[in-house]
Amino acid sequence: MKKQEDQTVEEQEEPKHYSRRDMLKMSLLAGAGVAISASGIGAVTTMTNVFGETTKKSGSSAEKESVPFYGKHQAGIVTPQQTYAYLAAFDFTTNSKSDVIRLLKEWTVLSEYMSQGKAEQNFNNDWLPPKDTGEALDLPPSRLTMTFGFGPSFFSKKGIDRFGVKSKAPKHLRDIPAMPRDNLQEPFIGGDLCLQVCAEDQQVAFHAIRNFIKTAVGKAEVRWMQSGFISAKHGKTPRNLFGFKDGTANAGPKDTKAHNQTVWAGQGEPVWMHGGSYMAFRKIKMFLEVWDRSSLKDQEDTFGRKKESGAPYGKINEHDKVNPMQMPPDAHTAIAKRSGQQMYRRAYSYTDGVDSKTGYVDAGLMFISYQKNPDEQFVPMLKMMSKADKLNEYTQHIGSALFAVPRGIKKGEYIGQPLFSSF
Numbered sequence: 001m002k003k004q005e006d007q008t009v010e011e012q013e014e015p016k017h018y019s020r021r022d023m024l025k026m027s028l029l030a031g032a033g034v035a036i037s038a039s040g041i042g043a044v045t046t047m048t049n050v051f052g053e054t055t056k057k058s059g060s061s062a063e064k065e066s067v068p069f070y071g072k073h074q075a076g077i078v079t080p081q082q083t084y085a086y087l088a089a090f091d092f093t094t095n096s097k098s099d100v101i102r103l104l105k106e107w108t109v110l111s112e113y114m115s116q117g118k119a120e121q122n123f124n125n126d127w128l129p130p131k132d133t134g135e136a137l138d139l140p141p142s143r144l145t146m147t148f149g150f151g152p153s154f155f156s157k158k159g160i161d162r163f164g165v166k167s168k169a170p171k172h173l174r175d176i177p178a179m180p181r182d183n184l185q186e187p188f189i190g191g192d193l194c195l196q197v198c199a200e201d202q203q204v205a206f207h208a209i210r211n212f213i214k215t216a217v218g219k220a221e222v223r224w225m226q227s228g229f230i231s232a233k234h235g236k237t238p239r240n241l242f243g244f245k246d247g248t249a250n251a252g253p254k255d256t257k258a259h260n261q262t263v264w265a266g267q268g269e270p271v272w273m274h275g276g277s278y279m280a281f282r283k284i285k286m287f288l289e290v291w292d293r294s295s296l297k298d299q300e301d302t303f304g305r306k307k308e309s310g311a312p313y314g315k316i317n318e319h320d321k322v323n324p325m326q327m328p329p330d331a332h333t334a335i336a337k338r339s340g341q342q343m344y345r346r347a348y349s350y351t352d353g354v355d356s357k358t359g360y361v362d363a364g365l366m367f368i369s370y371q372k373n374p375d376e377q378f379v380p381m382l383k384m385m386s387k388a389d390k391l392n393e394y395t396q397h398i399g400s401a402l403f404a405v406p407r408g409i410k411k412g413e414y415i416g417q418p419l420f421s422s423f
């Protein structure tokens, strides 16, 4: 008998399991008068069918604006940061390994097509919903990237190895430990799988995440999703909602030596993580009204940097060398420096309307960082910050998750494939 991972998608077919939320979605569809056969719902496309180039993207620069989906490392990590992002965490509603593999295969095909600005073949059956939702049909690829990661619960949930991958768990994957000032709020905690989608066009990014969610029905559901944005002139560091340049200390996108030291996992890790990374997520509320009433000196002391230029205290220019001794000891930058650790940050601002309890604007930072070893890099720095950072007067951590992001996907492979194969 063939081993399961060697079987084709069809051979691995198993009964589908639908969650309560799936059933609700389906009944809404049925209520809308859409005729779908039982096998039609959740029936999925395989790697070899139904996809075709139905749309010609406008603009001759479209090709230039695409970021390859396949490569040594996943796109969207050290890729120059796009303007818009969606970060979503999914929980699997199936316990079937073959369901998971089938979904990852479909997502691979979707990723490949969407990163090139192409769409699933549409409009060929008047009686079925179009495969692609359509809102990106006339839009260029917009440097769309998709980055996938697996959370601790994917490898073991309440001690159960649902997908037969526990023995392949990465070395440093565990929930970020609770910090004294945390005020974590469901649902923004953990998740079986994360998907970071970034693009220069918000509609392109939303279209992508929406189509991933649509494909997941019957197998996985969204636990939480956060959107974010940044804005800066080309080559400049974007400013966060406190008005400070944020990302100055990051290594440049082509600084391979720095990325090898800081970002890419390797030694001591299972092979599928060689060239992968760990993504740390924190949803951090920023009290804008409090901040806006604080003096310029207080604001600058908070970061140990000048607001307008971004220069570290005691220096002139943004990229001048930081000397923590020239800053207040509780300045955010001083603490980060004293930890002796580095990471690659890819944060986005968010605005979520108004907090109904306080009447204050609900806004903050979707903090995302990539590092090779969160136990050495991220967690100790977070601990130091949670104890002493002056920034804590103006912020509160309300979401938290850690994901293992596999190495890049090779052409012909599907997302996470080495996790499921026996070699």
Ligand SMILES: C=CC1=C(C)c2cc3[nH]c(cc4nc(cc5[nH]c(cc1n2)c(C)c5CCC(=O)O)C(CCC(=O)O)=C4C)c(C)c3C=C
Binding pocket: 240, 242, 244, 245, 246, 247, 248, 249, 250, 282, 284, 285, 286, 303, 305, 322, 332, 333, 336, 337, 341, 342, 343, 364, 365, 367, 378, 381, 382, 385, 391, 395
């Ligand atoms: C645990 C890691 C970090 C969290 C959480 C974090 C939150 C956070 N940061 C800012 C704004 C700035 N951070 C800056 C620098 C900086 N921050 C971290 C880590 C965390 N930040 C590091 C590693 C660094 C770099 C330090 C260095 O080596 O110099 C800066 C200064 C400019 C820059 O380098 O980007 C700003 C501004 C906010 C608003 C925030 C939570 C809301």
Ligand SMILES: [Fe+2]
Binding pocket: 332
């Ligand atoms: Fe920071």
